[in-house]
Amino acid sequence: MRVITPPIKSQGIKTKLVPWIHALVPTVKGRWIEPFLGTGVVAFNSGFREAFLSDINPHPIAFYQGVKDQAIAPRGVREYLEKEGALLEKAPDRGYAHFRTIRDRFNQSHKPLDFLFLSRAGFNGMMRFNRSGAWNIPFCKKPGRFGRSYITKIVNQVHDIACLIQPAWTFTVTDFEKTILQATKDDIIYCDPPYIGRYVDYYSGWTEEDERRLFSLLSATPARFILSTWHHNDYRANPFIATHWNKFNLVTRDHFYHSGGKLENRRSVVEALVFNFPANIRKHNHEMEPKPEQMILLEKRAEYITRQVNQARE
Numbered sequence: 001m002r003v004i005t006p007p008i009k010s011q012g013i014k015t016k017l018v019p020w021i022h023a024l025v026p027t028v029k030g031r032w033i034e035p036f037l038g039t040g041v042v043a044f045n046s047g048f049r050e051a052f053l054s055d056i057n058p059h060p061i062a063f064y065q066g067v068k069d070q071a072i073a074p075r076g077v078r079e080y081l082e083k084e085g086a087l088l089e090k091a092p093d094r095g096y097a098h099f100r101t102i103r104d105r106f107n108q109s110h111k112p113l114d115f116l117f118l119s120r121a122g123f124n125g126m127m128r129f130n131r132s133g134a135w136n137i138p139f140c141k142k143p144g145r146f147g148r149s150y151i152t153k154i155v156n157q158v159h160d161i162a163c164l165i166q167p168a169w170t171f172t173v174t175d176f177e178k179t180i181l182q183a184t185k186d187d188i189i190y191c192d193p194p195y196i197g198r199y200v201d202y203y204s205g206w207t208e209e210d211e212r213r214l215f216s217l218l219s220a221t222p223a224r225f226i227l228s229t230w231h232h233n234d235y236r237a238n239p240f241i242a243t244h245w246n247k248f249n250l251v252t253r254d255h256f257y258h259s260g261g262k263l264e265n266r267r268s269v270v271e272a273l274v275f276n277f278p279a280n281i282r283k284h285n286h287e288m289e290p291k292p293e294q295m296i297l298l299e300k301r302a303e304y305i306t307r308q309v310n311q312a313r314e
């Protein structure tokens with residue numbers, strides 16, 4: 001499966017797990033509902049015509065709303081990145097002076113293109129906001145960051161998501177509770193909440209109380225849902241699996257991630273998908289093997305995505 005990657009990056013991005021998640025998605029008549037949208041990578045690869053997408057962080061939402069409204073379009077993104085990239089390259093302090101200018105401007109006016117710039121010029125593609133809600137990731141220290149091929153890559157990503165965002169996709173800034181409460185029996189909800197105690201910043205604080213609130217909402221929803229969470233790592237198990245999520249169906253798989261660029265920082269975690277419907281899958285060790293009928297569904301969605309993206313390129 002070719003995974004469409006969005007132009008916005010973050011440390012919690014689920015790109016590598018997208019095929020695994022989508023192999024589980026059942027056929028539903030209704031909408032794709034995603035209350036913790038983040039970068040949107042899971043929604044963009046869902047192949048749904050109708051979607052309700054929300055997050056408490058207003059910046060990715062404003063960016064994608066801008067793409068939907070065509071206020072943000074590939075040509076404008078190229079012009080913006082070429083201009084700011086050239087200024088970055090010439091700026092004192094090996095580019096840092098211009099990074100600071102954009103960061104301060106973003107913290108004042110919250111322009112979506114400045115948000116894109118910070119997301120793609122920040123250290124390790126991370127997204128973090130401080131206690132006052134200001135951008136809190138340093139420059140990647142590459143003054144030539146926005147070279148021709150990097151700009152083209154970002155512009156193509158904007159193009160691809162512009163082709164996938166449909167008129168019946170709603171983007172909104174809201175708490176997860178409101179989003180989950182409006183789901184109907186025909187919808188599928190995909191939840192990827194922050195992990196307790198990880199990546200804590202202005203928008204991604206997550207407490208045990210939040211996890212319990214999420215559990216109550218998902219237990220009561222008439223919709224089908226899939227929840228991403230962690231099962232265990234090298235040191236401990238996620239206590240909420242045994243006390244709460246085990247009530248539902250669950251599949252797991254190994255996942256490796258890097259915290260920082262060094263090889264010794266490679267950590268493994270066993271990821272879990274918790275869901276409330278019978279699944280067309282076989283559990284296979286930690287992996288998940290879709291049954292043939294589920295594969296057909298997955299292929300149909302992948303074909304739809306490829307068609308959408310290619311049609312507009314011709």
Ligand SMILES: C[S@@+](CC[C@H](N)C(=O)[O-])C[C@H]1O[C@@H](n2cnc3c(N)ncnc32)[C@H](O)[C@@H]1O
Binds near residue numbers: 203
């Ligand atoms: C792990 S990230 C989602 C990552 C996303 N699946 C991706 O691949 O990019 C969790 C998201 O939940 C959002 N969030 C945190 N608390 C929230 C709340 N109370 N209501 C809605 N969204 C919230 C954060 O802003 C963050 O974008």
